[in-house]
Amino acid sequence: MQAASRESYYAARAALGSPSIEAGEQILAFADLLAREPRLRRALADPSRKGDERAELARNLLAGKVSDAAIGPIGALAAGRWSAPSELLEATERLGVDALLAAAQSSGDLVEAEDELFRFGQIVSGDPKLTAVVGDSSVDPARRVVVVRELLEGKTKPVTVKLAELAVRGFGGRNFAAGLTRLVELVAERREAEIAFVTVAEPIDEASENRLASSLANIYGRQVSLKIIVNPAVLGGMSVRVGSDLYDGTVARRLADVRNALASR
Template structure:
């Protein structure tokens, strides 16, 4: 969890650049790509993190170091963003990495807006998440930072296969495995889904059932959750025969599991607790 200084620095910096990023057109893709690369560099260089966030170091020195690292190699706005970040106060050195990643995702969302694929990217991320639900070994391999980067990259693209995913979806999914950032792969994908949902004012509700939802069920669930959150929602249906029946509904971090398998597990725990008594 970030400290107060870092939360303020992240939010104020991103707010100050929102309009510029939105207006950057096709440059948003490259800006986001460069910021993902910088995030990875910072993650693997704690000394660099500390040098760029040291409160006792003059801002001019930090900007000079930044220029030595990326000056003339990145988009002007990428340099502006990083200059702004190193001039702010941070609770912990590595929080600047989180802020840089947040900016990278913001840039990709604005590129998605320009391309008219924001909802598509959110749905594709949910489809990727669904595909991995029953592949625990693949999920573990994608999250394993000790595994060679190229091996993780190849595994992801073998999983995606010939799916006609947006280049933005592919870049986000690639970042999630090439630079796990001490997170589980599915955790990162859910985080991205949530960010896209908030960005477009729509929530992604994932409904897992043993058989496909009917149109009437999807419409009813959309009405219920739209009323609950006060904005439109998109119902993403996942079919998983192992749940046996009922529904598992996830919206962000909130999960309601009324599947048969969950009820059986609860019953088993209750019986076991009664036996122990």
């Protein structure tokens, strides 16, 4: 988002107060409405209209349909200045996630939600049949959401189910795997931690995990949560990704470097 849009998003986030899972769902439902209705999206981001007028339009549209915990932040979004209608949509979706995470933080569920989301992604990626349903964007999103609910409801935290559904619907325009990964990172950000995605050929012991987490915490100046991905194709060594930083010391990477060096001679 550009600067003006970021300021508007932060203002709406400040209006969240103490939201519930329900409020998060309602804000995300409004984001779905904006995605389906480009005319509404343009009207609520129109710089030629006063912010109060746009906020009133949103409140009138949603009156009696959403809770007070949702209508306030949505009104703040509509009153904001947006560099483009698409950035209003992006901010609304992100605000819905913020509301879900704030509710999970209040109930002490953030750490479990982070782990559950990551494990669910690993389960899906490790099962070709499940990947073909959950991860295939050509399959009706409503059908994929039903599958996610059947897999997760009653077995994970409520916020985990809602976030997994959002990943299936294409959070931020991403595919399922990328959307789920970003949501795991946002959960960690909420509890002021970094996520390190660690790929190894075989599982590592607890002592090695603790040493790696400590080393990364020293580098990034904050707690680091490791997410271990076992992939025999890397052959050996370790690949670590923290945000946009990648440390690839796998055998597969070193062999590829050697092949590239030989090919360039």
